[in-house]
Each structure stands twice: as structure tokens, then as C-alpha cells.
Amino acid sequence: MLESGSSAGIESSIRKDFSHRERAGTQIMPGNYPPILLVGSNSQIFIGPLGRGRRHIHGANVALVALEKPLMVKMGANLHWTEYESTLIPAGTAHELDPQGGWCAVVYSDIYAPRWQAMQPCPGQLPLKCLTAYRKLRGSLQRLIQAQTFDVGLQKELSNALEKSLGTAPKTFNxxxxxxxxxxxxxxxxxxxxxxxxxxxxxxxxxxxxxxxxxxxxxxxxxxxxxxxxxxxxxxxxxxxxxxxxxxxxxxxxxxxxxxxxxGISAREAGITGNDLRLWPFPG
CATH class of the missing domain: 1.10.10.60 (Homeodomain-like)
Structure with a gap:
């Protein structure tokens, strides 16, 4: 599945990147901001703090981006936790996720009408070790945490960052x-x-x-x-x-x-039943 030799190098890079941002004071600390759910016609993005989840399987490709702490993930038959700043988990892949109590972004798109090329299902595909241009995407997501509204400027910024990381919409469907x-x-x-x-x-x-x-x-x-x-x-x-x-x-x-x-978690743990959830439409 994942190459163990290269995983060690990725984990070292992740720890250095997060510690560098903490020293530089550039990491956004979410504090008491409520979680966000962006809802599009064929996509959803959850942005918020999550605890360790149970082993579970998604019904679509899912992209994950760490916003506060590295993500710890177990995938497939792998019994060991691996650190990620970002990854893409294919539909049907059993996995466990532990964001270590930190904020993260979870990007979904309908499997029958994926909004981005990376979400196109391909049975047998392997997880991605790292999303393309994930730092740009992470920056856009972090800025959104402190926003009071999802205005046109933030929408365009996030849409561009998502396309850089996940590609444009597929042109063909099975x-x-x-x-x-x-x-x-x-x-x-x-x-x-x-x-x-x-x-x-x-x-x-x-x-x-x-x-x-x-x-x-x-x-x-x-x-x-x-x-x-x-x-x-x-x-x-x-x-x-x-x-x-x-x-x-x-x-x-x-x-x-x-x-x-x-x-992998309950609806209450995900925060989707709370009155403070910021539920915003995501055009496109």
C-alpha cells in the first residue's frame, strides 16, 4: 500500500512544517470558532475539530487536510499509524483517522458526479500520500475558519485552491x-x-x-x-x-x-447537530 521508507521521510517533513509554523506564529489557532459545513450541489466540506474515529469506509473518495495538527491515519490492512498533512482516501478503503483533537478539513464529493478529478472513483486505486499544492489549500481553509461569512472572495479563493489540489471536474463518467x-x-x-x-x-x-x-x-x-x-x-x-x-x-x-x-464518529461528535454549526452554501 504505502511505501514505508518514503513514509518516514514524509512524517519527518510534516513535523518540521507544523513546528516551523508554530515558531513563526503563522498557524491559525481556531480557538472557540464553531465548525463549518460547506454544501454544494455535488460536494460537501467539513472544517472543524475531530477526535479519533473508529475504523470505517466512505462511499466516495475523500480528501483530508490537517489544519492544526498532523493527521494520524491507518489504512487498509496497515496496522501502523502514519502521519499526513494531507491525503486522499479512495472509496471503499477501510481506515481509521485521528486528527489528535485538532482542526482538519474533510472534502467529499458525490461518487456519481464528482466535482474534482481526484474524486473520480477507480476501484483498486491507492491512497495519495500528499495532495498537490496542499499548502495553498490549507491556507485558504484556515482563513475561512475566522470568517463570519463565506463571501465571493473566499469562495473564489477556495475554489481555485481546490482545483489546484484536486483538479477540475471530470469530463467523462462511466x-x-x-x-x-x-x-x-x-x-x-x-x-x-x-x-x-x-x-x-x-x-x-x-x-x-x-x-x-x-x-x-x-x-x-x-x-x-x-x-x-x-x-x-x-x-x-x-x-x-x-x-x-x-x-x-x-x-x-x-x-x-x-x-x-x-x-467513524457519531453525528454529535462531528458537530452537525449543534446550533452553532456554520452551514454555508458552496456554489459551483
């Missing part, structure tokens, strides 16, 4: 992505039988193609699309029970367990 885009434009819920009928395939064939072309099981993709579709309406869903019912779960316990399995 058949499962195209089918999902069309289906989810007209349906709020991903139902296996209905989707199979939509693409004129058997449910078993659909499950096979989802795994082959996206690297995900149907059930994991269904949970992911449920959570992603609800992100833009969090302001109106302040209780776990209300959120669970809105997303089609039988009760808050089922919702909480699925959320933790998908994201």
Missing part, C-alpha cells in the same frame, strides 16, 4: 455514474429494485456493476446518498430522531450506528 445521476435527479432514495428497473438490468447485475465500476456495495452507496442528500437541510433538522426519520431510518439508534460506520 455507465453506473451516468445511470445514478439520471436516477437520483428524479428520486430522493436509491432503491435497488427501482434502480435496476430504471437501467433495465437485474438487481444482482446492478450490484455487480456498482462494485466493479465504483468499488462500492449497493447498501454502502445507499447509506452514503442518504447522508449526502440531507446535508443541505441540516438547519431544519436539529434532533437525531428527526434526522433519522427524514433519512428513512427506523429510529435514531439505527441512524447513529450507520453514521458511525460510515464516518
Amino acid at each position: 455507465r453506473m455514474q451516468q445511470a445514478l445521476r439520471g436516477y437520483l435527479q428524479d428520486h430522493s432514495e436509491l432503491d435497488l429494485d427501482a434502480f435496476a428497473s430504471h437501467v433495465n438490468l437485474s438487481p444482482s447485475r446492478v450490484q455487480h456493476l456498482l462494485m466493479r465500476e465504483l468499488g462500492l456495495s449497493y447498501k454502502r452507496l445507499q447509506h452514503w446518498t442518504r447522508f449526502q442528500s440531507a446535508m443541505g437541510d441540516l438547519e431544519n433538522m436539529r434532533s437525531l430522531t428527526e434526522m433519522a426519520l427524514e433519512l428513512g431510518f427506523s429510529d435514531s439508534s439505527h441512524f447513529s450506528n450507520t453514521f458511525r460506520t460510515t464516518f
Whole structure:
């Protein structure tokens, strides 16, 4: 997976970079700022403090950027923690994340309509050791922490930094992505039988193609699309029970367990149910 020899050099560089910024006084200390959730039509970015999460699997490629302390990550069959300033974890990769209580940014984009080329699913791909131009991206994210509004200037700055790191939007999509885009434009819920009928395939064939072309099981993709579709309406869903019912779960316990399995932490730990969350639209 990751080359152990080069990982040691990366870890040394990470520690030097963070300690240099601390000595120079250039590191933004988030203090008591509330977390941020940027919600776009096909993307979400969480910016905030996180504790150590459990082993979990995302339903899309996910980019991580350390904003305060180095990220500690275990991926796949690797039993050892590795330090990162930034990384990209492919969809379907089991991993544990420990931001050491510091602020970090977690960048998501829908697997069927990724906003950036790096988010394009490719079953079997390896995690990235470091994002391109991550220091520029980190600077944009850190400036956003102290902002009172997500104004046009900050939007343009962050959009440019994300494109430098993750690339522009893909120009082509595989058949499962195209089918999902069309289906989810007209349906709020991903139902296996209905989707199979939509693409004129058997449910078993659909499950096979989802795994082959996206690297995900149907059930994991269904949970992911449920959570992603609800992100833009969090302001109106302040209780776990209300959120669970809105997303089609039988009760808050089922919702909480699925959320933790998908994201490694609880909804409360992520801060998405708190009244102080800064929920801002992210055009584009």
C-alpha cells in the first residue's frame, strides 16, 4: 500500500512544517470558532475539530487536510499509524483517522458526479500520500475558519485552491455514474429494485456493476446518498430522531450506528447537530 521508507521521510517533513509554523506564529489557532459545513450541489466540506474515529469506509473518495495538527491515519490492512498533512482516501478503503483533537478539513464529493478529478472513483486505486499544492489549500481553509461569512472572495479563493489540489471536474463518467445521476435527479432514495428497473438490468447485475465500476456495495452507496442528500437541510433538522426519520431510518439508534460506520464518529461528535454549526452554501 504505502511505501514505508518514503513514509518516514514524509512524517519527518510534516513535523518540521507544523513546528516551523508554530515558531513563526503563522498557524491559525481556531480557538472557540464553531465548525463549518460547506454544501454544494455535488460536494460537501467539513472544517472543524475531530477526535479519533473508529475504523470505517466512505462511499466516495475523500480528501483530508490537517489544519492544526498532523493527521494520524491507518489504512487498509496497515496496522501502523502514519502521519499526513494531507491525503486522499479512495472509496471503499477501510481506515481509521485521528486528527489528535485538532482542526482538519474533510472534502467529499458525490461518487456519481464528482466535482474534482481526484474524486473520480477507480476501484483498486491507492491512497495519495500528499495532495498537490496542499499548502495553498490549507491556507485558504484556515482563513475561512475566522470568517463570519463565506463571501465571493473566499469562495473564489477556495475554489481555485481546490482545483489546484484536486483538479477540475471530470469530463467523462462511466455507465453506473451516468445511470445514478439520471436516477437520483428524479428520486430522493436509491432503491435497488427501482434502480435496476430504471437501467433495465437485474438487481444482482446492478450490484455487480456498482462494485466493479465504483468499488462500492449497493447498501454502502445507499447509506452514503442518504447522508449526502440531507446535508443541505441540516438547519431544519436539529434532533437525531428527526434526522433519522427524514433519512428513512427506523429510529435514531439505527441512524447513529450507520453514521458511525460510515464516518467513524457519531453525528454529535462531528458537530452537525449543534446550533452553532456554520452551514454555508458552496456554489459551483
